[in-house]
Amino acid sequence: MSVVAEMQNLSKVKGGKRQYTDNKAGHIFLLPWTIGLFAITLGPMAMSLYLSFTDYNLLQAPNWIGTDNFVRMFQDERLLNSLQVTFTYVLVGVPLQLIVALFIALLLDRGMRGLAFYRSVFYLPSMLGSSVAIAVLWKQLFGTTGLVNQFLAMFGIEGMGWISNPDTALSTLILLNVWTFGSPMVIFLAGLRQIPAMYYEAASIDGATRVRKFISITLPLLSPIIFFNLVLQIIGAFQNFTQAFIVSNGTGGPADSTMFFTLYLYQQGFKGFDMGYASSMAWLLVLIVGAFTAVNFLASKYWVFYDD
Amino acid sequence: MIEQKTNSSRPAVDEDSSDPRTPAEVREATTPPPVNTYKPAPRTMVRAVIKHIVMVAAALVMIYPLLWMVVSSLRPTDVIFREPGLFLTTFEWSNYEQGWNALSHPFSHFLLNSAIVVLGCILGNLISCSLAAYAFARLDFRFKKIMFGLMLMTIMLPIHVIIVPQYIMFSQIGWVNTFLPIIIPKLLATDAFFIFLMVQFIRGIPKDMDEAARIDGAGHARIFFQIILPLMVPALATTAIFTFIWTWSDFFTSLIYLTDPEMYTVPVALRAFIDATGESNWGALFAMSIVTLLPVFLAFLIGQKFLVKGIATTGIK
Known part of the structure; x- marks a missing residue:
């Protein structure tokens, strides 16, 4: 069961008062995790919630300033712009990546010869994609004298500095995200394999076309997997940082066109040492990601189909 | 006869x-x-051929930039700007020499730092996550449901909401510019994704054996170490390889905690290299990029089977 399905199930099961057979052992085995939960996760979360209402700058003790940081966020044009950049990246990049992943997975499915080889080739970029080295490569590929322009020149097309142009810089990063479609593809492939072949056979006997089979069999039966990929990729895309940082030398440029929300948060907190403001930004991010996930879960009732 | x-x-x-x-x-x-x-009918044959052409083309588009980067790392920088092909006339090994020694420490120093961090994180994840996973998958204790729910939620929690206070906390105890802020959280099972992966795996192991061992008087420690742990080696391998690849490439945490060149891991060293040369020396920059990608590539080659299985079982099932 996937993380997503697991969470949907949690609310269904009811617990009652009873004896626990492994109470002591359970908590001993969980001790490292429990310490981590409080010391590394929940404690800092509470702390950052407090800091988001202060003007803490690492040097002086924090002063309570109420909701000033939150008011400031909605007047901060650069922050609003960074939200727009991030939303564009998520709302265009994730669906694009998933469509490519699903398309290739569909082609690869059904016992294609050389499947293992193709799968490796498509999977590899998603393992490398988050590294600084690939961001370096991307910077060259889409630079003024980059590989893309060299190819365009062969066809007599004059390219441009894709990364130095504010209109196209973000698109190159969206493309980089699409390039890493391998890991959702692997999940799609595993999901496709779970669909019983007899459904397709029965449909063939009834004279269903390929498109018909895709719409009536593949899509509904794959919808939990599509949902799972959607939720995880959206959460991941919101947190993207490295590529924008490297491609823009940490500036989010040109003209703030690659200023992801996380990059702006980093600049405020770890360059400007405005820890209070950075904390309030972090909580805004949690709220946004949480809202997206919640909407996803709510909407899933209308399009995700569970067999069991 | x-x-x-x-x-x-x-x-x-x-x-x-x-x-x-x-x-x-x-x-x-x-x-x-x-x-x-x-015997495939001609139409199916044609379809298969077209499919393969599409696949080969797509694979080429995907992989070409990587191949070109490898080749370009052996070219003088001015050739990189005008040669989109993959054919090499000379081998410019000096790119690797230059890149290796471009910063205050030789690149091997950063590779070693990264290796230490990665090793620590792998050990941390293997130990702490398997303990937690055993509890969640097999034991019956109070607050289990709440704890399990919290664990699932931490998978989805953006790291940014804890990084600021965490940084303040770790800097107050003098851990900035050590590897501890990266390794210790793993020892405390904060990579919940792997707990989840292992829970899935343990649930798939038949309970007969631990029940038999329990009747024979074995405690949970013994069942865990002698029965469950040996059986969950594939899940441990998946965890180790994913941890290797993700930690090796992790830029954000290193950027925040490791500011002294002495302590740089590979991603921050590469970034420092970009700052130092100002992209004038693409050949050397590519060379060092290849050096940093190589371990990930090897881990991918060796562990691919586990990666595919791991990602598939956490995704579906």
Whole structure:
């Protein structure tokens, strides 16, 4: 069961008062995790919630300033712009990546010869994609004298500095995200394999076309997997940082066109040492990601189909 | 008698024949019917060929930039700007020499730092996550449901909401510019994704064996170490490889905690290299990029099977 399905199930099961057979052992085995939960996760979360209402700058003790940081966020044009950049990246990049992943997975499915080889080739970029080295490569590929322009020149097309142009810089990063479609593809492939072949056979006997089979069999039966990929990729895309940082030398440029929300948060907190403001930004991010996930879960009732 | 029997069951027919049947008859009787009489119809063949052409083209587009980067790391920088092909006339090994020694420490120093961090994180994840996973998958204790729910939620929690206070906390105890802020959280099972992966795996192990061991008086520690742990090696391998790849490439945490060049891991070293050369030396920059990608590539090659399985089982099932 996937993380997503697991969470949907949690609310269904009811617990009652009873004896626990492994109470002591359970908590001993969980001790490292429990310490981590409080010391590394929940404690800092509470702390950052407090800091988001202060003007803490690492040097002086924090002063309570109420909701000033939150008011400031909605007047901060650069922050609003960074939200727009991030939303564009998520709302265009994730669906694009998933469509490519699903398309290739569909082609690869059904016992294609050389499947293992193709799968490796498509999977590899998603393992490398988050590294600084690939961001370096991307910077060259889409630079003024980059590989893309060299190819365009062969066809007599004059390219441009894709990364130095504010209109196209973000698109190159969206493309980089699409390039890493391998890991959702692997999940799609595993999901496709779970669909019983007899459904397709029965449909063939009834004279269903390929498109018909895709719409009536593949899509509904794959919808939990599509949902799972959607939720995880959206959460991941919101947190993207490295590529924008490297491609823009940490500036989010040109003209703030690659200023992801996380990059702006980093600049405020770890360059400007405005820890209070950075904390309030972090909580805004949690709220946004949480809202997206919640909407996803709510909407899933209308399009995700569970067999069991 | 036995000899004869084996003889006649062989598809090839012997001349010396005590067998009354004709060779053709024997062949027919002994040769198994052809297993695969299926011949693809021309249309399906055409479709398969087109499919392969599409796939090869797509694979090429995906992989070409990587191949080009490898080749370009052996070219002088001015050639990189005008040669989109993959053909090499000379090998500019000096790119690697230059890149290796471009910063205050040789690149091997950063590779070693990264290796230490990665090793620590792998050990941390293996130990802490397997303990937690055993509890969640097999034991019955108070607050289990709440804790499990919290664990699932931490998978989805953006790291940014904890990084600021975490940084303040770790800097107050003097851990900035050590590897501890990266390794210690793993020892405390904060990579919940792997707990989840292992829970899935342990749930798939039949309970008979631990129940039998329990009847024989084995405690949970023994069941965990002697039964569950050996059986969950594939899940441990998946965890180790994913941890390797993700930690090796992790830029954000290193950027925040490791500011002293002495302590740089590979991603921050590469970034410092970009700052130092200002992209004037693409050849050397590519060379060092390849050096940093190589371990990930090797881990991918070796562990691919586990990666595919791991990601598939956490995704579905």
